[in-house]
């Protein structure tokens with residue numbers, strides 16, 4: 567199961583963008599633009615978004631989160 571990581575919001579509009587961030591609250595990968603948009607939304611402002619450095623530092627955590635995402639992903 568070698569699924570390439572892509573930005574969640576962008577994949578909704580059929581664009582495959584390399585994610586640079588990960589939102590812990592949405593359990594979703596975000597590209598730079600979407601991470602910025604994420605912070606603009608009033609309701610999403612409190613979300614904890616990991617940056618690229620965090621992503622590599624917490625690779626194991628991300629792997630676990632990804633597993634959870636896979637469980638909830640019914641597509």
Ligand SMILES: [Zn+2]
Nearest residue numbers: 573576597600
């Ligand atoms: Zn995006």
Ligand SMILES: [Zn+2]
Nearest residue numbers: 589591592613
């Ligand atoms: Zn979020």
